[in-house]
Amino acid sequence: MKILRISQWLAPLLLACVGCTGVLGSAEEETPRDGGADSELPSIPPGGEPGGSYVVPTTVLDSGRVVLRRLNRTEYDNTMRDLLGSTLNLARKAPFAADDVVDYFDTVGDTLVMSLLLAEQMDQAASTLIEELMGRTASDPWRNRILTCEPGESTFDRCATEVLNGFMKNAYRRPVTADEVQTRVDLGRSVLRSSGDPIVALSAALKSVLLSPHFLYRVELGDPESPVATPLSDYELASRLSYFLWASMPDQELFDAAAAGQLSAAGPELAAQVERMLADDKAKGLIESFAGQWLATRDAPSFVAEAALFPDYDDELRLSLAQETNLFFKALIDERQPLTKLLLSDFTFVDNRLARHYGLPPVGDGFERVSLSGSPRIGILSHASVLAVTSHPNRTSVVKRAQWVLERLLCDPPPPAPAMIPPIREELPPGLTMRQEIEAHRADPSCAGCHKIMDPIGFALESFDATGAFRTMDNGAPVDASGQLADGTPLAGHEDLATAIANDADYAICVAKHLLTFAVGRSFSAKEAKAYAAGIGVTMKDATWPEFIHAIVQSEAFRTRRGEAQ
Incomplete structure (x- = not known):
């Protein structure tokens, strides 16, 4: 089910909007920056286990140009x-x-x-x-x-x-x-x-x-003058692998594998190295650098809420936010959880300060894994780190939260707002909720198109305040987190939104796009990522996080580069 296509639902409205013309384009119709291809690679099993069977692609997608x-x-x-x-x-x-x-x-x-x-x-x-x-x-x-x-x-x-x-x-x-x-x-x-x-x-x-x-x-030389994709050397591949999974240089075992020519074969030895490296403590480089930037939770420690409005938000809590998400993402990899568990998991990691913020029982020293059963929280959409970085210091932001979902999880960013749009008021009179303010804002015809798509997403997260605390009241009035997506799917709140995203076919493609960008070091269009994802067999929603990582490493995009004719 594809539920959140900006271009599909907004095309008639945006083309009529002053200031909107020229920003349309479905993710599938986006022009690749580095040149792409419409063809899809033959299927490669993701191969989550060392010693699995791998098929090297015979049809080559344009790998783009990775600069020094x-x-x-x-x-x-x-x-x-x-x-x-x-x-x-x-x-x-x-x-x-x-x-x-x-x-x-x-x-x-x-x-x-x-x-x-x-x-x-x-x-x-x-x-x-x-x-x-x-x-x-x-x-x-x-x-x-x-x-x-x-x-x-x-x-x-x-x-x-x-x-x-x-x-x-x-x-x-x-x-x-x-x-x-x-x-x-x-x-x-x-x-x-x-x-x-x-x-x-x-x-x-x-x-x-x-x-x-x-x-x-x-330094990756390949054939610097060849406009055709050429394989990386074993040492170049070792570095690309180590900086992807560890954000650091290769260790001696990886150097030894490169010296023996065992990496460029793109087979069981390469898969075994991935497994070994993911199990190493240095894999926190992937978690903190990839997940921290993709989900924007690296910015959580710098989020400062307005003290007068959120007196319970202190430095101890602020510094705990990103750690919860880092430990959660590590568990998804270590436990070979499917991609959908990012959104639908019923567990998380908290220390005592974060447990108190979430209304959960106290834990021991440091962070502990806890069940969310019986609580209003589920998956990444209820992490305070995400909810805080998508808020303003004094209030939630329906727009920022919806934009985060569309951009980070579905690779379908909304177009820029038309010029001269009146701003949303920062301070609301008592009894007026942020939802009501947004609904009044969207009454402007030039705002209605984008807000038809975005508002139900942002409204679904209104049960959490700007610091990620659960709430039933907003500015003295009851919170209404219900809505209806543009395709008619009803939402009662954030749990329904999480399920809808997990069931969207573009979620896995978007994850592939972000992983490729991070790992390879160049931008990928959604069209390119879709072709790579389809070719390496990772479009199924039940693929695990390690399988996704294996598939990225085995892909032609990761293992080759092309030069530039003189």
């Missing part, structure tokens, strides 16, 4: 953790200049540019990180892992070559040539001549590695 991608702030910090053992998190705590976001994600290469300010910040960070490494005790395991020998004046070249050979392989995430290593040794030798200190000289060489484009960028 700089490490974003999260990837930089996580990579320094796994390369140097550092927990300084300088990119996020210093912080570096903000990464631009496209299609909700900071992994799209087109926008991960280098500025002079960022270059200066990275230079300072590299100095700090190498100083931290060199300042560690002789028994420190990270220091011993990297500094496999202690350089002296007479042994500098030999020792520096040994240290840099191992360090550069990890930093560049691929084998390095003797000439590449020698260039860094020569740099260290020149510093040694001027400083007379072998440690200072080696530090300079190590720092130069951290400032190299081969470290700061995720």
Whole structure:
């Protein structure tokens, strides 16, 4: 059942609207930014288990063009953790200049540019990180892992070559040539001549590695001059996989698989690596970076409600919001839950502060899994993190919540509002609900078209206030969360809305679009995503989250890139 097609229901209205012409377009009719194809790939079983059977596509969809991608702030910090053992998190705590976001994600290469300010910040960070490494005790395991020998004046070249050979392989995430290593040794030798200190000289060489484009960028060459999609090398695929699932560099086991040529076959070994990596603690990189940005819950800690209206909303609660959603999404993956459970789950994770906010019994220390049976909550639509980031500090937002559902879950964003639309009042007289204010607003003919689609979605979530607390009254009047979707489907509230979204065929396609964008590092149109999703066998609503992730990794879009003819 397809219930929320903006273009289908609004076409006659929008074409007649002043200011609306030119913004129409069904998601299926959207023109791909990078060029797409109408053909669909042959079916590939999602293959949630290692050792399953896989079929490599023989029909190639246009894979688009993935430009050179700089490490974003999260990837930089996580990579320094796994390369140097550092927990300084300088990119996020210093912080570096903000990464631009496209299609909700900071992994799209087109926008991960280098500025002079960022270059200066990275230079300072590299100095700090190498100083931290060199300042560690002789028994420190990270220091011993990297500094496999202690350089002296007479042994500098030999020792520096040994240290840099191992360090550069990890930093560049691929084998390095003797000439590449020698260039860094020569740099260290020149510093040694001027400083007379072998440690200072080696530090300079190590720092130069951290400032190299081969470290700061995720280099994928393929055939750079071929307009036809070509396979990634095993090392390039290892990096793409690790930054997708861990938001960090490959570990030694993944490097070993790449060295053995076991990844590019797109078969059981690749699937086994996915399973192993999802079970690793570092998979929180996927949860916090993908789910946090897709669902917008990464922004929840910065949501501040107006204290006079929501006196119970405090810093402790604010900082608990995103953690609930992160733990919930992790459970969906770990327990191999189907995609629909994002919307229809009857469990969540709360600490005592969040339990009190939800009206649930107290829990022990930290977060615990709890049943929502008997409570008014179900799935992601009742998470306070989502409800808060789609609200204003002083009230709920029917429009923002509906827009979140349409954009994030169905990839069918509403068109921009026509110009000169009167704003919704921020303060309402006592006894007037937000629903009544919206209904008065939609009486304007130029507003009615969009609101016919959006209002029932937003109204269904009105049982939750701006902080995500359940309520039966709004501004002194009873809450009415009922409505009717544009196709006639009745809604009694958020539970009916969650069921309707879960049953919409475009929900799975939209998930595929977002996962592809995040994992591959370029924008995908809904048309492209639909073709990929159909081709890799993930359009069925009962597919599990791990099956979806496996299907993305096995897809031609993930395993290839195309160049650009000169």
